[in-house]
Amino acid sequence: MKKQKPRVAFFDFASCEGCQLQIANLEEAVIDVTKLVDIVSFREVMKEHSDDYDIAVIEGSIMRPMDVERLKKIRKNAKVLVALGACACIGCVQRMVNQWPVEESIAAVYDKDPALNDNPYFANFKTKALDEVVTVDVYIPGCPIDRDEFCNVLAALLQGKKPPIPDYPVCVDCKKKENVCLYELSRVCMGPVARAGCGAICPTHGSECEACRGYVTHPEEDAHTEVLEKYEISAEQIMQLKSMFTYRYIEEKAKAEVEQ
Amino acid sequence: MNTKNEHNPNPDKNPLKIVLKKDFAAFLDSLIEDESLEVHGVKSKDTKFVFGPLESADELRLDYDVTVIPPKKYFLPLYESMMHFDVSQPFWVQASEDVPKRVIIGVHPYDIVAIRQMDTYYTDSFVDDLYVRRRKNTLIVGVTVANVSEKAFFGDMGTGIVDSGFDLMLTDLEDVMALEVGTEAGADLIAKVHTRDATPEEADKVRRKREHAAAAARRGLKTPPEQWSHLLQRNHDNPAWKTQSDKCLSCGTCTSVCPTCFCYDVSDKMHLDMKTGSRMRTWDGCMLRGFTQVGSGEIFREKRIDRYRHRFRRKGEYLPARLNFVACVGCGRCSTQCIPDIADPVTLFNMITESSRELEERPVLHPVSPITAKGPALSSTDRDLYIPRPATIKRVEHLSEWEKLFELELDDGSTLDHEPGQFVELSIMGYGEAPISVSSAPGPKSFELAVRKVGDVTSRLHELSPGDKVGIRGPFGTGFGARALEGKNLLVIAGGIGIIPTRSLINYVLDHRQDFGELTVLYGCKKPCELLFSKEVTEWDKRDDVTHLRSVDSCPEGECWEGEVGLITCLIPLATFDPKTTIAFVVGPPVMYKFVIRDLVNRGMPEENIIVSLERRMKCGVGKCGHCQMNGVYVCKEGPVFKYSEIKNLPEAFT
Numbered sequence: 070m071k072k073q074k075p076r077v078a079f080f081d082f083a084s085c086e087g088c089q090l091q092i093a094n095l096e097e098a099v100i101d102v103t104k105l106v107d108i109v110s111f112r113e114v115m116k117e118h119s120d121d122y123d124i125a126v127i128e129g130s131i132m133r134p135m136d137v138e139r140l141k142k143i144r145k146n147a148k149v150l151v152a153l154g155a156c157a158c159i160g161c162v163q164r165m166v167n168q169w170p171v172e173e174s175i176a177a178v179y180d181k182d183p184a185l186n187d188n189p190y191f192a193n194f195k196t197k198a199l200d201e202v203v204t205v206d207v208y209i210p211g212c213p214i215d216r217d218e219f220c221n222v223l224a225a226l227l228q229g230k231k232p233p234i235p236d237y238p239v240c241v242d243c244k245k246k247e248n249v250c251l252y253e254l255s256r257v258c259m260g261p262v263a264r265a266g267c268g269a270i271c272p273t274h275g276s277e278c279e280a281c282r283g284y285v286t287h288p289e290e291d292a293h294t295e296v297l298e299k300y301e302i303s304a305e306q307i308m309q310l311k312s313m314f315t316y317r318y319i320e321e322k323a324k325a326e327v328e329q
Numbered sequence: 330m331n332t333k334n335e336h337n338p339n340p341d342k343n344p345l346k347i348v349l350k351k352d353f354a355a356f357l358d359s360l361i362e363d364e365s366l367e368v369h370g371v372k373s374k375d376t377k378f379v380f381g382p383l384e385s386a387d388e389l390r391l392d393y394d395v396t397v398i399p400p401k402k403y404f405l406p407l408y409e410s411m412m413h414f415d416v417s418q419p420f421w422v423q424a425s426e427d428v429p430k431r432v433i434i435g436v437h438p439y440d441i442v443a444i445r446q447m448d449t450y451y452t453d454s455f456v457d458d459l460y461v462r463r464r465k466n467t468l469i470v471g472v473t474v475a476n477v478s479e480k481a482f483f484g485d486m487g488t489g490i491v492d493s494g495f496d497l498m499l500t501d502l503e504d505v506m507a508l509e510v511g512t513e514a515g516a517d518l519i520a521k522v523h524t525r526d527a528t529p530e531e532a533d534k535v536r537r538k539r540e541h542a543a544a545a546a547r548r549g550l551k552t553p554p555e556q557w558s559h560l561l562q563r564n565h566d567n568p569a570w571k572t573q574s575d576k577c578l579s580c581g582t583c584t585s586v587c588p589t590c591f592c593y594d595v596s597d598k599m600h601l602d603m604k605t606g607s608r609m610r611t612w613d614g615c616m617l618r619g620f621t622q623v624g625s626g627e628i629f630r631e632k633r634i635d636r637y638r639h640r641f642r643r644k645g646e647y648l649p650a651r652l653n654f655v656a657c658v659g660c661g662r663c664s665t666q667c668i669p670d671i672a673d674p675v676t677l678f679n680m681i682t683e684s685s686r687e688l689e690e691r692p693v694l695h696p697v698s699p700i701t702a703k704g705p706a707l708s709s710t711d712r713d714l715y716i717p718r719p720a721t722i723k724r725v726e727h728l729s730e731w732e733k734l735f736e737l738e739l740d741d742g743s744t745l746d747h748e749p750g751q752f753v754e755l756s757i758m759g760y761g762e763a764p765i766s767v768s769s770a771p772g773p774k775s776f777e778l779a780v781r782k783v784g785d786v787t788s789r790l791h792e793l794s795p796g797d798k799v800g801i802r803g804p805f806g807t808g809f810g811a812r813a814l815e816g817k818n819l820l821v822i823a824g825g826i827g828i829i830p831t832r833s834l835i836n837y838v839l840d841h842r843q844d845f846g847e848l849t850v851l852y853g854c855k856k857p858c859e860l861l862f863s864k865e866v867t868e869w870d871k872r873d874d875v876t877h878l879r880s881v882d883s884c885p886e887g888e889c890w891e892g893e894v895g896l897i898t899c900l901i902p903l904a905t906f907d908p909k910t911t912i913a914f915v916v917g918p919p920v921m922y923k924f925v926i927r928d929l930v931n932r933g934m935p936e937e938n939i940i941v942s943l944e945r946r947m948k949c950g951v952g953k954c955g956h957c958q959m960n961g962v963y964v965c966k967e968g969p970v971f972k973y974s975e976i977k978n979l980p981e982a983f984t
Contacts, residue, residue: 101601224599229792230760230785233596237581237617244585244666245407245612247397249375252668261578261668287618289578289633296578296668 075227078110078122079153080143082129082136083163083196087213088154089113089128098220105227124149124226130156130163131197135189144203149226152205153219155212155314157198159283162212164196164316171195198317207232212281212314215267235265236286239278243269251277257302259310262288281314288318343492344516345532346508346524353506356522357386360432369403370434371396380433391435391501394478395660399440399588400433404447404463410607411459411595411715414758417604420719420740420798422758425459425607432468432518434499438539439483439658441471441494443588446654450591453652454966455951458714459610468514471495473535474542480661482675485550488658489543500535507535546659548675551682554655557645560681565638565980569680574637576669577616583663583672584614589644589656592620592955595948599759606759608715613954615639621956623946624763624783627919629959629984639958639981641677647961714951717756717800722793723775728861731781732826733791734768738775739801745776748808749833750942750970753778754950756800760789764947764965767804768829770836779829779861805950807970809834809914809940817912818846820904822925824853824897824917828861830942830969831916835869842874847911849904853880853897857888878903897921901928908934915973916942922983926973939973943982 079089093113095102102108109119125147131140144150155161166174171193175185185191199205209222209232222232235241239260243250246269251258256277260269263280271278284290297307311319348356361368361383370389372381378393380400410425436444444464451460474481474489483489491498496515500507507527510516527535552560584590594613599606613620616636621629630636644656657674664673671677724736739745745753747767755778756762763786769777782791790799811834819838823831831850838845850869854860860879869877878900880893893899897917913934915925922941929939945957947965957964960979962971976982 098601105601105603220601221598224601224603227603228599228759229788236619238578240578240580240582241585241612241614241617244398244582247374247379249377249397250582250666250668253666254376261580285618287579289580292576292578292669295576299669 074105074107075124076109076119076122077106077124077126078119078143078147079108079112080110080125080127080129080139081112082127082140082156083132084129084154084156084161086113086128088156088209088211091213091216092126092219095216095220098216102220102223105223120146122147124151126151126153127157127199128153130160131199131202132163133189133192133194135192137202140199140202149206150199150203151207151209151222151226152199153209154214155210155281155283157205158200158208158210159315159317160196160198161281161314164198164314164320165312167195167316167320168312208234210234210264210282211267215270218266237265238285238288239263239265239267239269239272239280239282241265242267243272243278245269246273248272252296252300255300257297257300257306257310259293259315261296262290262293279310279313283315284318290318343498344510345527345535346510346519347502347527347531348506348508348519348522348524350504350506352523354386356519357383357389357434359521360518361385365430367429367431368434369431380435383434389434391472391499392475393435394474394476395437395481395662395665397662397666398586399443399660399662400436401443401447401588401591403431403433403467404444404451404460405591405593405610405612406463408609408611409459411610412608413605414597414608415605416599416759420758420800422716422719422800424713424716428463428466430466432470432496434470434472436469436471436495437474437483437660438471438491439481439486439488439660440588441469441491442488443658443660444469445494446589446648446652446656446658447591449652449654450648451953453952455714455953456712457951457953458712468496468518469494470515470518471498471511473498473500473539474546475501475538477542477545478661478665480548480664480673481546481659482548482550482661482664483659484543484546485548485675486554486655486657486659489546490539500538502531502534502538505531507531509535549679550675551679554645554657557655557678558649560678560685561642561646564681564685567681567684569677569684570634570638573671573677573680574634576671577633577637578669579616579618579633579636580668581614581617582666582668584616584640585612586662586666588658588660588662589648590614590640591953594954594956595762597759597761608758608762613956615643615955615958621946623944624787627944629945629981635981637671639960641674642960643958644674645678647958650961715802715949717754717762717802719798720801722795722797722799724795725793728779729859731859732779732861733782734777734779735790735793736769736775736777737799737801740798742774744774745771745801745804747771747776747804747833749811749837750808750830751804751806752830752947752950752969753801753803754805754947755780755786755790756802757786757789757793758800760785762800762802762948763787764805764950766830766833766942766969768832770833770840772840779826779832781826803950805947806965806968809942809970811837814912815841815844816846818906818910819848820906820911820913821848821850821852822897822901822913822915822917823851824921824925825855825859826861827916827918827921827942828852828854831914832862832865834914839875847876847906848874849876849878849906849911851878851880851897851900851904853882853900853917855882857881857884857890876904896924898924898928901925901932908932908938912938912940914940914942919944919984936974936977937972941971941973941976942969943971944969 258277259280260278264282451457498509726734768779945964952963952966
């Protein structure tokens with residue numbers, strides 16, 4: 070009897086759905102992927118949907134009570150839960166909003182529209198990554214994700230291997246690209262604390278790294294801040310840099326300090 | 330023509346030729362058009378320079394100061410396929426494809442020295458055939474430094490001028506190009522070029538240009554490289570280490586851009602067909618936090634200060650002692666590219682020199698020759714260093730929740746021919762390779778590996794059954810020296826999975842019982858359910874020629890235990906042995922050594938009677954990848970079995 074293929078379903082929460090688009094755009098590799106797994110749900114490319122799946126691949130961050138409910142249901146159904154992209158892994162750019170009280174943000178965007186009262190779609194709380202609500206088994210970081218990395222993680226998952234996500238800074242990838250360091254060009258970059266695996270795609274194309282893949286497990290944040298100060302980056306600018314994709318770490322640090 | 334080959338360097342007689350600039354450009358263009366050859370050279374990139382494929386002679390920038398990364402990428406590629414595999418076959422591995430013939434144009438002398446150091450490193454005791462095949466297929470066209478980069482100090486290091494290590498060496502004499510012919514291959518390369526012999530004036534001009542560059546690349550290094558080793562040995566605790574490493578980003582830039590950092594990592598990449606794939610190696614660096622991490626999670630150089638110090642001691646002390654060269658050529662790449670500006674060797678060595686306790690007396694300890702571009706002859710080798718031999722699983726035995734025993738036979742019918750204490754590199758294609766101690770005594774055709782499930786390879790191994798195939802390289806490393814122990818009293822102290830390698834020795838002794846004196850085995854584990862080889866252990870109890878005591882750290886309710894409860898050290902006072910005439914073998918988790926050794930020494934055992942076996946990340950098994958290094962010692966080669974007295978002073982041995 071032929072072994073049954075694992076069933077994969079894609080889901081999205083607060084996100085641009087760009088990471089799923091990366092998968093829809095896998096080109097030739099799509100054929101390989103569909104040979105390996107049965108895709109039972111994928112809103113971007115198909116109408117069908119099934120709640121019978123083994124692997125749930127989830128894009129997006131959690132913003133409202135209704136999201137929590139839905140995510141918990143998915144967790145219950147799935148054997149393996151994959152957080153896809155920066156929104157799911159760390160909260161991405163929408164986490165910047167956590168710097169302000171939720172009511173203020175809602176008021177700033179929607180004014181005081183009475184239609185929002187008791188509307189569950191607008192019952193926002195502070196942005197959360199998936200693992201702040203449920204257990205996440207596999208993380209595929211990035212904004213958007215790297216297609217090759219998605220394929221490598223999928224292969225590892227099917228082999229029962231640890232997902233091959235690097236835990237060293239982007240600088241390693243960047244040197245391999247023989248880039249001139251952006252700091253040498255008097256620009257700033259989050260590369261020294263950001264998790265590699267993207268092939269340093271932004272610095273390679275002349276943009277600074279904004280750490281969309283999150284930090285390495287043990288980022289040398291203090292040393293990095295010292296470098297930024299050495300390059301005369303103002304505290305405000307440093308804060309901006311660190312809030313773009315990685316406000317989660319600022320929140321966690323503040324929380325840890327309070328607990329101490 | 331008066332040429333010479335690289336095996337018989339005779340620098341005084343290197344012919345010096347002169348070629349017109351336009352002829353030189355035409356020569357380059359003809360090389361580029363030659364499809365049997367890849368032509369690489371220095372090109373500009375943004376505000377800097379890189380080595381890359383040349384599309385025309387115009388692209389070549391012989392006036393460059395330094396490249397972003399060194400030409401080591403041609404010999405140890407950024408990503409290199411070591412072999413291909415197909416897991417749909419029982420065991421199918423194929424060497425990776427041949428490498429192209431290549432010429433690299435514009436290599437500065439300091440980089441030539443680095444390449445020769447790399448030659449020495451990659452051919453020392455085990456010849457790395459992947460390295461050698463690239464090296465042998467590459468012609469090196471050097472160039473006299475025309476512009477010295479701001480942070481370069483090759484003048485201080487004596488690496489600004491070389492008389493060998495290149496096939497051709499160019500010097501730009503403005504209106505003409507001078508070509509020094511270093512090898513026959515170099516002479517062949519320019520055979521069709523219209524050249525004439527240099528005049529004495531031109532030869533003098535070349536010499537002056539070289540000397541000028543070397544003189545310009547001096548930055549006031551206060552301790553000359555040949556004295557670095559001595560300086561470092563006396564300054565393990567110098568405050569400069571902390572001052573500097575506190576600023577370290579652990580970003581790996583310094584090791585990536587260094588021409589004398591040779592370490593690499595290996596991983597298996599499976600294609601999406603889930604059948605075929607490649608074992609890949611890529612650059613790795615000791616400044617990255619996970620560099621020394623083993624399967625169980627332990628990181629042996631976890632602190633930045635330890636990693637930072639290791640980088641310099643490797644360059645200034647460990648490699649000089651081992652291979653007779655200082656592994657820094659003064660290119661200044663790390664100095665330029667380190668953004669917190671802590672990687673510069675001149676700054677660091679000057680800081681240490683200024684605060685050194687022994688400013689006055691600093692003799693040369695190792696007769697190091699940092700100025701050498703001499704390397705080994707690159708002889709051809711048929712041996713595939715990294716390709717494993719197929720072996721078949723004959724038997725699988727459940728040992729505990731986490732450990733299984735695998736009996737294996739090599740498919741070529743040979744015996745493993747190991748010594749108790751040695752290890753093998755076990756491969757499961759698509760999953761990777763892991764160092765595993767051999768657990769059986771030498772002798773029969775088959776051998777046994779007892780394996781704890783911790784990482785990808787070992788977890789996969791646990792899923793395999795008799796008849797399945799794995800790959801084996803080795804045996805590697807040192808053993809317990811069982812044959813030399815004949816007549817001696819032996820005391821084995823094994824903690825947890827430390828019983829696995831020591832079982833090999835115990836069984837060897839039991840097989841040759843009359844050749845040895847008393848045998849005492851002290852075996853401790855965390856909980857009763859973690860006791861391995863329980864059947865054999867019970868047999869030891871029954872024998873009157875073995876004394877066996879065992880302990881568990883704790884005994885949870887519901888489990889039964891016949892033995893002591895407490896840490897393994899609680900067994901030492903209970904054992905009767907004559908400390909003066911007994912050899913002790915201590916193997917266990919890192920935390921165990923300090924306490925067990927202390928108790929043995931307190932009991933009156935001379936330190937030289939204590940033998941240990943240590944765990945480190947032995948990724949390649951042949952002293953190349955760098956992960957298992959413990960100070961200057963490669964645990965995979967000089968260990969894992971050591972005399973305690975020989976390593977007790979290594980700061981990194983017992984953390």
